[in-house]
Amino acid sequence: MRYIPVIGLEIHAELQTASKVFCGCANEFGGAPNDRVCPRCSGLPGTLPVLNKNAVILAARAGIAVDGTVNNYSSFDRKNYFYPDLPKAYQITQFEHPISSGGFIEIGGRKLRIHHLHIEEDAGKLVHDDYECISMADYNRCGVPLIEIVTEPDFRTIEEVQQFVEQMALRLKYAGVCDARMEQGSMRVDVNISIMPEGSDVFGTRAEIKNLNSIKAIGRAIEYEIKRQSEILDAGGQVVQETRRFNDNHGDTKALRSKEEAHDYRYFPEPDIPPVFLSDEEIEEIRAQVPEMPNKRVERYIGEYGLTAEEAALIVSDREFSDFYDKSAAASGCYKKTASLMLVGLNKLLNENPTPVSELKFGTRELSELALLWEENKINSNSAMEILEIMYAHGGTPAEIAGKHGMIMSADSDAAEKAVDKVLAENAKAAQDYKAGNKKLFGFLMGRAIGELGKSANPAVIKEILNKKL
Ligand code: ADP
Ligand code: ZN
Ligand code: MG
Numbered sequence: 001m002r003y004i005p006v007i008g009l010e011i012h013a014e015l016q017t018a019s020k021v022f023c024g025c026a027n028e029f030g031g032a033p034n035d036r037v038c039p040r041c042s043g044l045p046g047t048l049p050v051l052n053k054n055a056v057i058l059a060a061r062a063g064i065a066v067d068g069t070v071n072n073y074s075s076f077d078r079k080n081y082f083y084p085d086l087p088k089a090y091q092i093t094q095f096e097h098p099i100s101s102g103g104f105i106e107i108g109g110r111k112l113r114i115h116h117l118h119i120e121e122d123a124g125k126l127v128h129d130d131y132e133c134i135s136m137a138d139y140n141r142c143g144v145p146l147i148e149i150v151t152e153p154d155f156r157t158i159e160e161v162q163q164f165v166e167q168m169a170l171r172l173k174y175a176g177v178c179d180a181r182m183e184q185g186s187m188r189v190d191v192n193i194s195i196m197p198e199g200s201d202v203f204g205t206r207a208e209i210k211n212l213n214s215i216k217a218i219g220r221a222i223e224y225e226i227k228r229q230s231e232i233l234d235a236g237g238q239v240v241q242e243t244r245r246f247n248d249n250h251g252d253t254k255a256l257r258s259k260e261e262a263h264d265y266r267y268f269p270e271p272d273i274p275p276v277f278l279s280d281e282e283i284e285e286i287r288a289q290v291p292e293m294p295n296k297r298v299e300r301y302i303g304e305y306g307l308t309a310e311e312a313a314l315i316v317s318d319r320e321f322s323d324f325y326d327k328s329a330a331a332s333g334c335y336k337k338t339a340s341l342m343l344v345g346l347n348k349l350l351n352e353n354p355t356p357v358s359e360l361k362f363g364t365r366e367l368s369e370l371a372l373l374w375e376e377n378k379i380n381s382n383s384a385m386e387i388l389e390i391m392y393a394h395g396g397t398p399a400e401i402a403g404k405h406g407m408i409m410s411a412d413s414d415a416a417e418k419a420v421d422k423v424l425a426e427n428a429k430a431a432q433d434y435k436a437g438n439k440k441l442f443g444f445l446m447g448r449a450i451g452e453l454g455k456s457a458n459p460a461v462i463k464e465i466l467n468k469k470l
Helices: 053-065 158-174 215-234 280-289 294-303 309-316 319-332 335-352 364-375 381-394 398-404 413-426 428-435 441-456 459-469
Strands: 003-014 077-080 090-093 104-107 110-121 125-129 134-138 145-151 187-197 207-212 242-247 252-258
Touching (some): 003 215, 053 145, 104 158, 110 158, 309 335, 335 364, 335 381
Antiparallel strands (some): 110 145
């Protein structure tokens, strides 16, 4: 039997606040275990949480980044469960009234809908030492602010899921919400997956695979689940609703707990945190902090700037890089040439020697001047790339560098004519063969003439003279 997978996601992302969500402890990654804990985030009785305003703002930005509706009213609830990494024995989350509702991300022409996005606190980490046979609790992560983004079960392919997660990570980075480093756990994905026979529109029973921390693991886990569930249904069995863990070493998933043992979380309104009211004006203020999202930039680069889809996607894959492109291209109006300089020339240099764009020895102004020199045919493309390399290594302005290295192309047709005459005299046989019909030799003769004149060679002028003489 052929089956169609049905997939929905729950994505957890850590908010980039300075302090934790309900106390003043630093919100950072790494460090010694338990060096960022206080009575509040370690759950001592009698302590009171105070909501971090910035966490609310960042969560609202995330809602805006995915085209959701930020709610004027949201509130917090207690989700009760016991687990050693959560010393309070309850998690403060938003259950009834999330900060943002709705939204979507479009992938391959399909709108993949977001149900809602809510704020909650992260739990600590357990570290198991198999050698000493002990488990240790590190509470540094307790109380780190998270958003959870819950999608509708709209996904039908692995690629859709992967592209959605990549786009989500990029948008959260653009909006300054989360650094979205999946390998460090600052963004983690739970995948809910069921299968249904081809042609059916009745969803099957789903399994939930928790805490996937790479795009690749997401793909492998879904692939394994589709196979596992297909085999169960093919054999006449039934998929049970359960939570499973993906094992990266084995490439399989194992049951963690089934729905029958599932907790009754006994949600109730958190009595210690008043509800959050955001006026329309406040929401608009937050909206103004959110930059243009990468999908909109891609549309603009293709539609208005004439870039290819590949070029646009490469530029927006990093916000600083894209900001640099935008500023520079806007200053010169040379959209294509700026894209070439950055994607061919600059990217090569950055690959060899990774440097944040903000620390380059030249700015958007120098790059725009360089693009203009090239656009106006004052330098040729080789010189443009060479100047870029020089600016990258030493700084300086393009006009100055072009002058110093004799790269300004000469409009001097006398010099060009002399060079062409010399080349034709030295390559009489090639010239004859060209006239006899071997058209490929034109390029060879051009190359020779350019070689005679060096960096100031003006291909357009040479071409014209060569054409005339042949
Ligand atoms: P619950 O209330 O039991 O947590 P939700 O309706 O909130 O369930 O769904 C949780 C996640 O599971 C969402 O991401 C949703 O898209 C996904 N989901 C729901 N039903 C299915 C299904 N039949 N197959 C796959 N995913 C599903
Ligand atoms: Zn604390
Ligand atoms: Mg749910």
